[in-house]
Amino acid sequence: MTVILGIDIGGSGIKGAPVNTRTGELAGERYRIPTPPGARPDDVKAVVAQLVEHFGLPGAVGVTFPGIVQHGRTLSAANVDPDWIGLDADALFTEATGHELHLINDADAAGLAEAQFGAGRGVMGTVMMLTFGTGIGSALIHDGKLVPNTEFGHLWLREKHAEDWASDRARERDDLNWKQWIKRVNKYLQHLELLFSPDLFIIGGGVSKRADKWLPHVELGRSRLVPAALQNEAGIVGAAMMAAELAAGHAAGPAPKPAKTAKGGTKK
Structure with missing residues (x-):
């Protein structure tokens, strides 16, 4: 069907x-x-x-x-x-x-959809989807195949879970502007890049609707980064x-x- x-x-x-x-x-x-x-x-x-x-x-x-x-x-x-x-x-x-x-x-689920029909369509290699909201969700996809339940939002960063410091909820809780928030997110993304060297980061969650506010301030070494397409x-x-x-x-x-x-x- x-x-x-x-x-x-x-x-x-x-x-x-x-x-x-x-x-x-x-x-x-x-x-x-x-x-x-x-x-x-x-x-x-x-x-x-x-x-x-x-x-x-x-x-x-x-x-x-x-x-x-x-x-x-x-x-x-x-x-x-x-x-x-x-x-x-x-x-x-x-x-x-x-x-x-x-x-x-x-x-x-969001990572599968973006990899096949959204921002990751046609991208081979390693794609990492991160959703920024109440916490930080993650999906790891290699050559179109999902590695399930990665939970990278719970990586230890700055003496706490990354999502406690860099989620969209943390942005609102700490009254951060977009430039201040993406400075935290950059530290998180750079840590993930060091560990996994993804070919592409896809950023989803509510923040993907306002990519113009933070995308110009992303700082990565090798990986590309794009906002989610399917939102x-x-x-x-x-x-x-x-x-x-x-x-x-x-x-x-x-x-x-x-x-x-x-x-x-x-x-x-």
Whole structure:
């Protein structure tokens, strides 16, 4: 199926839209519901079910989550209720919606979308997507393949997590102008450049809409840097892409087992 529902769980809102996964374009209007206070699993589950019912699309659904997602389980909860830690969220949402549902880290979803349809399209080598908002999300992509759950916003920098010092929330909290904020971000980016030597940095989150304020002040050695192209749609698009890929894999079924030889071995 080409059109898949993507849902993006954010700190202030949970939004969804149907996505044409061949083109990366939304196939309908976005629909947004405010994130329930505290973002507890049962409350968020109810909103996700409401979005799925609103669109009424058949088939798989992709959902982003602001934390580590491994094999359908949410393993961290930096900015949401701690009851998410260790939860089989794929199963929770699948039962609530009656649809095959797949969860992915929100920055990973944005990175996939930008790599295939946005600012990283056609770029080979190492692409690092960073989303600046309440925290700093990250996605690492090499030759189009995602390395999931990198969480580079939690790198130790200036005796604290980088996101505590250089996120967009830190900019607002410390009343920094754009030039003061990008001075902090430069230190962070230079540290990442030293560690990973990415061919391209893509900067997403709310700050990507105001790139004219900070982009002229970026200071890097080797890597290129560009603002995200898909902006608020990236998470929705990436979630739908991931769900489409996993649903196709499930439809194909498991790989055939090797045939046994007469002596009980397997044929090469």
